[in-house]
Amino acid sequence: MFPIRRRNFILGSSAFLVLGTCGKALAQTATAMTPHEKELYEAAKKEGGELTWYTAQSDDITAQALGRSFEALYPGLKVNVLRTTAQVAYQRVTQEIKASAIQCDILSTTDIGHAVALKANGALEKYVPDNSSKVLDVYKNYDPDGYYFVTSAGMIGIGYNTSKVKEADAPKNWTDLLDPKWNNNIALGHPGFSGYVGTWALTLRNQYGWDFFEKLAKNNPRVGRSINDTVTMLNAGESAIAGSGPVGTLLESVQKGNPLAMIYPTDGTVLIIAPSGIMKGCKHPNAARLFMEFLMSEGASKIWVDHFNETIRPEVSAPQGAKSAKDVKIIRPTVEQITKGIPEVIKQWRETFGV
């Protein structure tokens, strides 16, 4: 009785979604629930049918698409999606821990140092998703103890507005950003907010020393907060170059018809590995576990790819017209470097850029 009704509901709701603007949920309804997922699903419905997800791993649009897709897969469960920058999400979570009133069920950050610190403080709940063994090898086993898992990955290159900059003139590598011709025309995010920008700044510090940023500051870049803000600035024509250009958000914007292009710097594109973990003492542990399974599922990777981010599953291929991490030269820091280095980078950034 019940499964048939549920399937009808899923079909109906996905048909509705297709008729509406987004058809992304459709593909997933085909995959059947495993017994483990079914068990979690039933338990999740009993504990209130809700889930609160703090995420910094994408822009709001992608995050909402993931949430809606989960809801379509598991009718009766509702996901509260709170998209902020990584440092803001972390700040809220630490506030909740301090007040011993955990509101967040799953934290998806872009600063892997957060996961390390939370685990060290005993703030994460151990859970090894079934799907964690099915992701690409490069994303496996970041925490062998099973407290957090990589649930998405993205790259940072250099973006530019094609109506303002000719392809031949565009920067080819990171040090080209120091050319005085880009004075007043570079948009950056802020490592004090964005985990992506923090890791990016750390990677370039490893590569060229902090001196690179001292010189970059002379070009008077426009400093926003989220890394995605740089894409907005390009679209608006406020800046010509996105010095920290998020590949996913930028290519999605290109698809919408904006005059932008992406450069994968010859000295290396920065790869970000972004983990998620379940908060210890959270109100909806079963929904959280189910959501962890979902984040590492083929269906979730399809949505990520639809929004021009990396896939973490081997079954899903890279988005059309986008390069995948395995096609370009990748640079990235180690987890230890991130944990120790991002707080340093934030401090240096404030000294150099004044904010």
Next chain:
Amino acid sequence: MTDNSLDLRAVQFSGLAARIRRLDASILLWLALIAVLAFLILNPVLRLIVSSLQETDTGRFTLANYRTAYGSIRHLQSLLNSLELGVGVALLATCFAVPIAWAISRTDMPGKAFVRLMVFAAFVTPPYLGAIGWILLAGPNSGWLNKVWMALTGAGHGVFNIYSMTGLILVIAVTSFPYTFVFTSSALDLVSSEMEDAANILGARTLRTTLRITLPLVTPAIIGGIIISFLEAIALFGAPALIALPARFNVVSTQLWQFFEYPVRVEEAAAYSMPLLAITVLMFWLQRQILGRRGYTSVTGKGGERRMIALGPWRWVMLGYALLVCALSVFLPMLVLLQAAFAKAWGRGFSLDNLTLHNFYYLLFEQTQAKQTILNTFVYSAVTAFAAISLSLAIAYVVSRKLVPWSNVLAFLCVAPFVVPGIVLAIGFYAAYAPPPLALYGTATILILGFTTRFLPIAYTSSAAGLRSINPEMEEAVRILGGSRLLAIRKVLVPLLKKSLAGAWILVFIPATRELSSAIFLVGPNTRVISVMLFDLSEEGNFEVLSALGVILLVVTVAIAAIGSRMIGRDFMLRRNS
């Protein structure tokens, strides 16, 4: 002859009874009010002050927090920046507000109703929304004004740069001048023409009369407006985060935010916010010194006649000035915000194929939190307004009629939250009430309590101003004729104050709908309000969706305020003789 002891006993008895009765009533009242204020204000603020002198882990006494907080040039620079910002905003807002208030209240300037409506529109516009409008208008390369300039002159660069201190001052002044306007215009509405007539008869011309008679009479209101816009400017968080950050300077509020980044350093933040407290105390002390012994009560039970000054051709000049201010604060930002709200990509400009409703569709159907967030905002704001008005009216009455000793302490406590920047207040609240035993984190209660505290000064200022304008003679008349104080309150005070209380409700409700600085630390995932959602969205610079949400906020706020003022038969901006 009366028995001595009996007499003594009777005297003792009646004296004692009277004293007990009076003491009881007034002391109980005092204790009750103090208890509420202690909960709302003293405890959170004292906790901050104490923690500014404590070591983080051990709680031992230390001055290290002050050394760290002030031991950096950047931190000191932020303090100076905030002072510059506050003074700039206060002056600019006064220049905007006072002439318009005067023109509307005392002259025959045309288009008054319209200008008044626009001032109201400026008042409902949250500063961060105004800031977004101005970013779209005066972004150095992409702003509309700069694009127009470049198209007209063929210049390669724009002339306006919103990402600057001047830009920030402008943005905050255009959204905070309505405070000064409301104060000044409601005071001007109470000044009868008799004194101006006297000056005219003695040969003074209009300008001289205005500058020497009319405006001096409303000095308390103007100074009140200056103080409020100064304090508002230095305590704001949203607009500086949007503008100062890209302009690469910090103000106190954005600097404070950094203390709350991981690792949270509440103690340093507390130390760093002390100068703001000191400044406020100083300002209110100054206000007392300036206004101190002079009498400004010009309203009595008798109604004075009020006639409009005929300005002749100058009335068009005044209208032009008023429209200029309206353009800066409402027309221009609203135009670009509306364009963005209905645009696929705002940078593509005003064209039909750029029109879409998708931003609204996204908010209401795809972004599932938006609906709950919108509802939260208005419920919390309405409850806050009721709570703040009830409390402040009780206190204002006790203070103005000096019912209890030390009543000035109550008054001071009521206005104290204004100086505590919203962020700091929220942290105090958070530290005091988020953890057990009260465990209010993530609840609506903590937000409403926080908002009530934050807007108590506005509620108190308007209640007290209302009371001050009512000469106690009228209540005294009731009491002399044998009526009780309660009767006097019921039959004289409340009817006289009904309209100004309703006005005060709107004055609290509106800023509560747009409050960001204290909300940002007190919201949980299920108690989000629009301002916080706007702030989160603004990180990505998603201006189209942001503008759509802003438009929803404005439309609903205006509708509620309109219904409210329709119900009380009074227009938005607290006009008295409508």
